Amino acid sequence: MTKEENEKGENEALEKAFEESEVPSWQNQLTIRSMVTSLILSFVFNVIVCKLNLSTGVIPSLNVAAGLLGFAMVKAWTVMIEKCGLLKQPFTRQENTVIQTCVVASSGIAFSSGTASYLLGMSPRTSAQADTGNTPLNVKQLSIGWMMAFLFTVSFVGLFSIVPLRKVMILRYKLTYPSGTATAYLINSFHTPKGAKLAKKQVWVLFKSFVGSFFWACFQWFFSAADGCGFSSFPTFGLAAFTKRFYFDFSATYVGVGMICPYMVNVSLLMGAIFSWGILWPAIESKKGDWYSAKLPASSLHGIQGYRQKSEKKSLNDSTDGQIVDYDEKRRTEYFLKDQIPNTVAVGGYVLLAAISIGVIPQIFHQLKWYMVLVAYIIAPVLAFCNAYGCGLTDWSLASNYGKLAILVFSSWVGLENGGVLAGLASCGVMMSIVSTASDLMQDFKTGYLTLSSPRSMFFSQVYGTAIGCVLSPLVFWFFYKAYSVGDPEGSYPAPYALMYRGIALLGVEGFSSLPKNCVKLVILFFVAAILINVVTEVLKNYETKYRIYRFIPSPMCMAIPFYLGGYFAIDMCVGSLILFIWERSNKKKATEFGPAVASGLICGDSLWGIPAAILALAGVQSPICMKFLSAAANQQVDAYLGP
Template identity: 40%
Template sequence: MDATIGESAPSVERVFEGQPYHGFWGQVTLRSMVVAVVFAFVFSWVSIRIYMIVGLVGAFNMPSNIINFVCLKSLVALLRRCGIAVAPFTRQENMFLQTSVITCVNVAVSCGFATYIIAMTSELAKSLSDDPSDKTDIVEYVPMGRYGFFIFFTGLAGVMSMIPLVQVMIINYRLLFPTGTVVAHLINSFHTPQGAYVAKLQVRALLKAFLGSFSWSVFQWFYTGGNNCGFGVFPTFGLELYKRRFFFDFSVSWVGLGMIVPHLVNFGLLFGGIVSGGIIYPFLESKKGQWYHTDSASTLDGINGYKIFVGLTMVVTEGIFNFTTLMTAMLVDLYNKRQENDSGVTKFILKHPSLNYDDRKRLEVFLGNRLPAFGGVAGFVGCAIICSVITPWIFHQIKFYHVLIVFFTIIPVFTFSNIYGTGLTDWSVAPTYCKVVLFVVAACVAKPGAVIASLAACGASLISLNVSSQAMQDIKTGYMTLTSPRVVVAGHIYGVLISSIINPLIFLFFEEHAKKSAPIGTKASAYPSPSAGMYRALALLGTGGVKELPKYCITFCFGAILITVALETLRLVSQRRDWKLQHYIPCMTALALPFLAGPTFTIDFTIGTFVLIIWTKVNRQSAEILSSVVAAGLICGDGIWYLPSAILGLYNVDPPICMKFLASGEQVQMANAFLNTLGTQGMTR
């Protein structure tokens, strides 16, 4: 029966028994709404920036939860010291704040500003040798006002689509939703008297990491007074490896991200960087003139074709493999539950005398504030209809009936399977589902405009599916913290609302301050958006637009498929049989990213992993309590500095020093001679 039945574990809810339980407006407060806007902006800013540079973003559930708690708890304490009577900060209010922030961040990485929106531009089309003269498959400018409406209603559709499944997933199927469960334990710990000491330690560690990261970013800025200057281009392993983008760029935010991302993913990134930049690309470069005749980065008939399609093949193959695995696990689990006659489990939980105190209390709140399934269905239908009007209003290449077909046939099926898979494994494969939508729509439209139509359909699906799976995770957290499901859903709606305003503004800022000679999405840009090329390439494959590839490119792709399937099968078998080998098999998506973005950031991520491993060896308890906080401080400190540095750029305040690195010999003599003619004292090399 239910694994929670019994009194073997100490009761959580008895600790909170004497505390008053506030109603809806006691949990949804004005102060939490204001703080949510601030931290939603900060974490969305950092997430979009990371995604544009690396093409990979770690989960911010833990860091955001800690920072949210610290901020609002400190604010309440400050007001009380000033003699202002304020209501206590409860875990239910904490849950509303957390839900609002993480929903906005989730939308930030789903709304395409580093993927499918960039994939629509002519600059990205040129990099794939796609003819940008066909304007039907190019969108240079997306009206952000209209796109804000698109974000809101597709995100709201995701929230509505999961409402009819809430009781089924949380009560009937009793799915774990690992991240949601861990966050619930964290919130419960914070708000108990026993958690106060730990919270103080985390506050100190957070502030130290944030100030250290911010100060280091300010220091680095002084040495970036020119092109390719500063510590970010430090040839750590020598100039030859630097040319192949193997170097440590002293980015503490990437180091912090490496502390959050699982070790296996980080080592997979490093391994992918070594294999691609150290073995495969040098071999392919030696074949110039035989297999291909250009090394231009703006065409697919040269070495760029190998890079994009081999990386794309590994990502898509792993996604399809995971999709198949999760669907099989879901069908087996559903069959087992049907054989157990599990449909009456809710009545059993309510009536069974052995039910423990915590479960009774949680069920009382959960079922007493249940969400009407009909309201979710009606809301989803309404949002789908509105989206069918808004989407062609922004992207005229897609028709309203395309959007309706996607929303009423594809998304409901994918929503159920993705939520169920997330509950079982904590792994959302929404990007894979959306690539399937992308490919199918591109193949069905199959005429000028199919690329943009498929990218728009992919965007609507990605936002909706990502929001729905994260929303169910939050419902699980709310269940375990005695937060009303209605409050959690209110947090989702509020998060989607602020995301539809904040995220377009963030993108406009990045777009405005990107160099005109190197716009977002280009190889030379500060924001190359490596995943964008993969999205457009897949759309082109669906329409049959890519007709010329270098020699043996398909052979390499076929080899990538075989290797991916073999490794994924080996990992699946080793997990089922609990072999130690499972901890050493790399994630193929992580291995593929350096093929698309280069290996530079993999060094930073790996250093973050080594820092965490050493810290754990020295003091495991300290690492478990403080590592997420330190990582969050490093990421936020470095990310926040970008805003004042951009403001300085607006007022033409340039860094005073340029630090460059040259090979010894004639180059140094030429540089010295040139500098002597300038009489410049502020430049160093």
């Protein structure tokens, strides 16, 4: 082979490797074996998610694990059938993507269903732990019948809310959706045909990164026996910075996400973290005793937490239209646009399902009137866009925060004497279901775009997975609810978020005037500031072309996320950016070719460890070591207490 031929083979686009592979029609991507596999894995993942929801409330990303386990199951089946000479249809990456989409949609319902948060917060078990609001109108006995009916009523609407924007998000804004991108890289690597040199090298790099990330996550587990233990609580910049949520938590996932996200996204996150936790919150805390009571705990929404709760900002696009310049983009765009879902179907579906919900939900929750549900469905598409956009930039879904906002608004609207607690919690379910499923669907559209999977097969598999979730989620929860003392703070399944959501509803029925002083003013100020920043960005894009200053203006959406979460994950992502930057300076070609593979491997390996970790938790196995960091003074006190 000549040098020119070798270089040509080295530089072949990924989709060139699949050029000889036939892309099945969208109907053939939805096979019976994929549906059966999805059902089996959905049950497994629903049990895992429900258990974690009721114990810690922390759910790992399941996209990668769903894609990997789906591949393993169907591949084993097809190999066995092929040996018997009965294989009629080969296993394709499109079918693999369908399985992953179904399973993630189903397990997503286990989260957004609120069985460990807003629905459980309605129950007598949870209400008994609160000091107020235990009137009959504000408490509802849980029943598998009405819970399942509620989920079927609200869970499908969000799928139609975001479909008309799929081309804008994926093709125009070119949002990265890091988990979706990483999952697509993994699925492509499973199915890459032989003969593509660059693709084979990328697969090998991804595999090494994947294995290293997986074992690093496994190693960290041994030191995390309790909350605040392990590398994830490492005070990198000192204990004072750690209390302000500034530290590097050694998360391979967010280092990988940082390598995929644009530099300005990561810089914006860091700027938001510095501004909020370094300047704004300390300034507000200095007003303790003036703006809010000095006796309140830090977690109270009447205190400092009330300001953080309302820190979301809406943003516009910060990307430019790009010309399709390479073979991969041309081929992916061709198939992404091939099987369209008409906007009339999307809009009509949203209106029809919203109308059904407006009629059904007030029958389940008499406290929530039909016109209130109508208002929720008018507002929801805007919030769904904001969440899907933010998730595309940073991989963070803020669905639960939008749900909490709905609790405050609708609880205040109804009032305590009219059942405002239940009305707020029910409205949280409506909002969370729409916002969460919308971002999940767009994440899957990104995976489908990168694997040449039809948007129609993605949509139908999402619908199928959602239906499975609406059945399995309440069934699995009901088993735990009847078998264990769910919601008991001293029990195995304390469901910590249930009481918190009810507490937000109790705050809401008091009205916005109960929030700390100047809280609403700050919300309005930051809302206006976010709009102005985006207007300036858009004006500079259209009229200032020489220096392209708009590239250096931070994204308000990205700046908003650390306001609530802290700066630790922003530091992780900036480390990822730094790695990529140094790599590009030393060898730009290698960084371009293998950077996404390394990043995807880091995300996939770390995410996959969530499955064995969850299984260990289900079995009651705890890590053997707690690695914790103390100040010198605290250490002396501990030594004195323990004695020689």
